[in-house]
Amino acid sequence: MTHSYRCVDVFGSGPLSGNPVAVVHDADDLTIDQMAAFARWTNLSETTFLLRPTHTGADYRLRIFTPGEELPFAGHPTLGSAHAWLEAGGAPATPGVLVQECGAGLVRVDVGERLALEAPPLLRSGPVSEEDLARIARALGIDTDEIVDAEWIDNGPGWVGVLLADAAAVSALRPDWSAFDGLDIGVAGLHRPGLHEPGGDVLLEVRAFCPGLGITEDPVTGSLQAGLGQWLTSTGRLPTSYVAAQGAALQRRGRVHVDVVDGQVRVGGETCTTIEGRVDLRA
Incomplete structure (x- = not known):
């Protein structure tokens, strides 16, 4: 049996500039082994599977796989899968708001000028801890005194957030992949001044390192951006509305729009289907 399939570019600022996610529709008949095998085969940061919801408040259920394991939540797969579900004719129970059921529970996705997820x-x-800071510094190939601040911001994938002196310090990183020891590290630095963008300036440069998930560096990362937004806006280091850049080290040009509305962090970006067809996942 074949399944409808879409590959959606998420958080891009032009053609092929964001992070692709593979989305398989009507996947209720697939086994976990089939899902994991397809995720390994695509070798994308994440591959997702749309299923019927089991929660009465959800529009659909989503399973999210990296090449290495299944995740309870991830950001760019959430937005890309929402885009695919809507494009295939899905109609949310509440106009203007999608509710996704996943391993992390229910996640709301606002449907407006651009899709935006509400950070779980x-x-x-x-x-x-000092011990973990030393591990993080070794993995990033820097001294501990180059870390301005660090905070656990784990919303499913295991992120620890690291703030460096500025965007240039983030761009200059050359990680030691052998030293990560299971860490998933998100690094951020402020731009001085911001990069000019239509509708606003880029204030933050971000990189995401997660070799334990089968991904060395992720191009553009919604879950990390959500955690960074919660942390850095609550401490006053960033305003309640800003744009973050990610992916330059991988020749991508990701742009993530972060807004805090009534205390809730929302992470949004552009979504665009690049591939559409059918896929045969028979064992």
Whole structure:
């Protein structure tokens, strides 16, 4: 049996400039092994599978796989899968708002000028120990005194957030992949001044390193951007509305729009289908 399939570019600022996600529709008949095998085969950061919801408040259920494992939540797969579901004729129960069921629970996606997810609660937050700071510095190939601040911002994938002196320090990183020891590290630095963007300036440069998930560097990362937004806006380091850049080291030009509305962090970006067809996933 074949399935409808879309590959959606998420958080791009032009053609082929964001992070692609593979989306398989009507995947209720697939086994976990089939899903995991297809995710390994696509070798994208994430591959997702749309299923019928089991929660009465959800429009659909989503399973999210990296090449290495299944995740309870991830950002760019959430927006890309919402785009694919809508494009295939899905109609949300509440106009203007999608509700996704996933391993992290229910995630709201606002349908407006651009799709924007509401950041789920953090599973782990708070300061980072001196021991972990030393591990992080070794993995990033820097001295601990180059880390301005660090915080656990785990909303599913396991992120620890690291703030460096500025965007240039983020761009200059040359990680030591052998030293990560299971860490998933998101690094951010402020632009001085911001890069000019239509409708606003880019204030933050971001990179995401997660070799334990089968991805060395992720091009553009919604879950990390959500956690960074919760952390850095709450501490006053960033305003309640800003644009972050990600992906330059991988020759991408990702742009992530972060807004805090009534205390809720929303992470949005452009979505565009690049491939559409059918896929045969028979064992």
